[in-house]
Amino acid sequence: MSDQDFVIVDEEKDSEIPQEKENRTEDSRKEVVKDAEKEREDDDGYEKICFICHRPESVTGKMIDLPNHITVCPDCMQRSFDAMSSSPLDLGKMMNMPGVQFLNLSDLEGMQPEAKKIKKKKEKPKEFPELDIKNIPAPHKIKARLDEYVVGQERAKKTMAVAVYNHYKRVATNTMDDIEIEKSNMLMIGPTGSGKTYLVKTLARLLDVPLAITDATSLTEAGYIGDDIESVVSKLLAAADNDVERAEQGIIFIDEIDKIAKKKTSSQRDVSGESVQQGMLKLLEGSEVEVPVGANSKNAMVPLTTVNTKNILFICGGAFPDIEEIIKERLQKKTSMGFNSELKDTYEHDENLLSKVTVEDLRKFGMIPEFLGRLPIIFTLKGLDKEMLVKILREPKNAILKQYQKLLALDEVKLDFDDSALEAIAEKAMEKDTGARALRAIIEEFMLDIMYEIPKDDNIGEVTITRAYIEGTGGPVIRLRGQEVPALNG
Structure with missing residues (x-):
């Protein structure tokens, strides 16, 4: 009789285990969801900064939250534990010693200057093309x-x-x-x-x-x-x-x-x-x-x-x-x-x-x-001669002249350069002996006044840069919409 009782008890116990397991799983799932929702509510759009090393969460990995809004990265926390475990002092005994007071976390807030906040980067899906011999261009x-x-x-x-x-x-x-x-x-x-x-x-x-x-x-x-x-x-x-x-x-x-x-x-x-x-x-x-x-x-x-x-x-x-x-x-x-x-x-x-x-x-x-x-x-690589410098100004997909033409086109103004003006710019660049780097500096210098004056007058429709303007003996040719006017002083 007792054997039969034991069997009945065991069967009842076994029948309850799956139900209990399912309840526990559901409870834990709800807890995870609740924690995730709370984390989203608390997210202010800024990264958490480690209180000790001042590195952001994007570098250190997930931070460990301590009371009083203090966050510590896993590296610093591990080093702290290592230092405590290797210390010859028994911290357990010190806790009960009269006159010994351990640091309160609330006191830490004013001890260090507040770290600069770093805005979180929006996560973009990384799509790196896999390197395949068929995809390598010839x-x-x-x-x-x-x-x-x-x-x-x-x-x-x-x-x-x-x-x-x-x-x-x-x-x-x-x-x-x-x-x-x-x-x-x-x-x-x-x-x-x-x-x-x-x-x-x-x-x-x-x-x-x-x-x-x-x-x-x-x-x-x-x-x-x-x-x-x-x-x-x-x-x-x-x-x-x-x-x-x-x-x-x-x-x-x-x-x-x-x-x-x-x-x-x-x-x-x-x-x-x-x-x-x-x-x-x-x-x-x-x-x-x-x-x-x-x-x-x-x-x-x-x-x-x-x-x-x-x-x-x-x-x-x-x-x-x-x-x-x-x-x-x-x-x-x-x-x-x-x-x-x-x-x-x-x-x-x-x-x-x-x-x-x-x-x-x-x-x-x-x-x-x-x-x-x-x-x-x-x-x-060859040093650049005058002919190559003129080509650099005009031919590449993102040539310097094309960049300025696009900038002025946004103001609905057409920009042109005479061939002789390009040669004059190349000659000045050759004197500087710094290769193609000199071209940008020279054009910036001569385009400064034009870029400043053009937005003042909505009637200007076209600007032509001449050799005389580059050499300082004249000005650019300015055309209003439909007519030509005398050149501006350079």
Whole structure:
């Protein structure tokens, strides 16, 4: 009889378990919904800031809420627990000691200045196209797109198109069999203002990959004042919205690479020259590096993540001033007598002298052989002559003249430039010797008065910039709607 009773009890108990479980699940679901609704009500549109390290929630991850509206990030909370657990003091005993009073959280509110509020960014769905060999544009298509934005530099554009196409074929197929394809890292050599940075920006926009542009002048050996070498990778990670996989398929452009050449006459430790080249070897070749998330330098308050650089394309650029003298010296080593003799001034006025650069010339300049070996594709950009500067003003898709014409078109005014005026602007830019950068500054100077005066008069319909205006001997030709009037004073 007792056995039967036990069976009945057990059956009743079992029959109640699913119902109880269902009730508990429903209660917990309601609690979660209630908490989410409360969180939405309390959301004021600003990010929560960690009370200790002052980093926002978008960088640290979900905050821990403490009483009196104090929020602490998980990193700082963990470090606090670690410090307490490793402390030789027994906090449990101290709680009961007479005269010992622990800090009240309400007292913390006035102890630190209030952190600056950061507005929450509206979340946009990230749609990163998957890299597929069929989607990679062919070299002739890459060059055609570069032609739309960059004038001249045909050899450089063709070299870049082929190198980038081969690199992303390697990344997309992940070829790691018996025949391993090496990276197509590039070194661009060209005078200032010849379009090095602009080429890379256009390339990254065309391929829709993250791009980080950094300056080698700020890089120093680890432990010294300046940016660590890994900071170039952390900039790429930031450009990829902290998406490691996307960052590992990006492009890093290191400008002013000639500034980390070996210092020839320096008795001090070369912390910004050869040592930086040595430190960059592992990055260029491909290795796993730990980089800070949301900061440029490593410190105790910043979380780290690992990025593999084997599929990151590195493009280095530099003006390499005075390298022409090294090239000239090498070319003039031939005998000055006999049938094969050459005059000493043969290469004195050679406009294409830079294109004759070799790895040996770069090594003499101060770049170490191991560094140059990891940049297999070396090409040069020509200095800009007057004809190229005129084309830069007029032809590219976003040419400077087209920008000003669009600005005045918004005021229903037509803007024209005489051919002679463009030549005058190019001549002035040649005098400054800063390449295409000088064009914008010159046009800004001459367009200032026009942009100021035009909105005053609704009757003005057309403005023509003349050579006389550029040279300061006359003014622009102003036409009212349907008639011509005397030129304004410049």
